[in-house]
Amino acid sequence: MDGNTLQAKIYGGYAKAATRIGLSFAQYRPTSATNPLATSLGSLLASFNAQDWTYKKPQGYGKAVWYCVADGTQLAVGDYLVGAPGTFFIASMQPALPIQAVLCNxxxxxxxxxxxxxxxxxxxxxxxxxxxxxxxxxxxxxxxxxxxxxxxxxxxxxxxxxxxxxxxxxxxxxxxxxxxxxxxxxxxxxxxxxxxxxxxxxxxxxxxxxxxx
Structure with a gap:
């Protein structure tokens, strides 16, 4: 198995998990410095956890970074996901590693x-x-x-x-x-x-x- 195949399997697994535990978020990809939420890409199922795959640890004070469980093939660094749990932006999509997102307040x-x-x-x-x-x-x-x-x-x-x-x-x-x-x-x-x-x-x-x- 090469790196590309591994990455596809990881994102495919995230996509399947999101259909089970994810919530619906509106997805935006900023193209303007004065209207970042103008370009809508539709909706996406996503789940966020406090960097804990067991979902047993809540997020504490002063922590901005979360793990994002969503179909990574539909995401890019800088995308905003806006939903009832809050607004997040995708901070990193490093190969074979968790997708990191920042919760915006x-x-x-x-x-x-x-x-x-x-x-x-x-x-x-x-x-x-x-x-x-x-x-x-x-x-x-x-x-x-x-x-x-x-x-x-x-x-x-x-x-x-x-x-x-x-x-x-x-x-x-x-x-x-x-x-x-x-x-x-x-x-x-x-x-x-x-x-x-x-x-x-x-x-x-x-x-x-x-x-x-």
Whole structure:
């Protein structure tokens, strides 16, 4: 048996399992950076587990990655599966290994700020909503609390520490790149600044800080 035959058998087994234990998900393949759920591929049966093939272990806090049981021949990295259990994006489809998916809990929009300096006494340059360029809009993402925080810039006695967050996104259509200091907003009104962004084979992994202003 060669590698291609083995892979076909694995995905065939996943497809059979999904018909027994899977739920129906709407499948989308992003082709636009501003409307990722515009291209529908129909519906797909899929089941997700907390990286536990026995289905005996529930997922705990702070865990974004799940195993996906579905017909892999119908999937591609970056696809979104949207259903009653939640919204997932396919993060990896490595040969002979489980399909990994990320559970999304937020919808985010990314901006590229343009610094504009004023003139005159006390000149100030900063980012405002008017001088931001949209990079990607309306992408379901995983935004989970990070393991560290830092002191407020003002360092006033009553200021809480500034929180860090871990953000995961699929690859962005059109080769859009995310840079240090890009701005992110989400569907519940939070605003973040990108502290670091890593482009991986599983999509984007970012460390972001919650913006104070």
């Amino acid at each position: 937020r919808t985010v929009t990314l901006y590229r700020p343009q610094q504009e300096a004023s003139t005159g006494i006390g000149a100030y340059g900063g980012n405002t909503a008017q001088n931001q360029t949209v990079l990607a809009q309306g992408f379901p993402a995983s935004v989970l609390q990070g393991s560290k925080s830092e002191s407020s810039v003002a360092r006033l006695p009553g200021d809480p520490r500034q929180g860090w967050w871990n953000m995961l996104l699929p690859p962005l259509p059109g080769g859009v790149l995310i840079n240090y200091a890009d701005v992110v907003t989400d569907d519940i009104g939070k605003r973040y600044l990108v502290s670091s962004a890593e482009q991986t084979s599983m999509g984007w992994r970012m460390a972001v800080t919650e913006a104070e202003t």
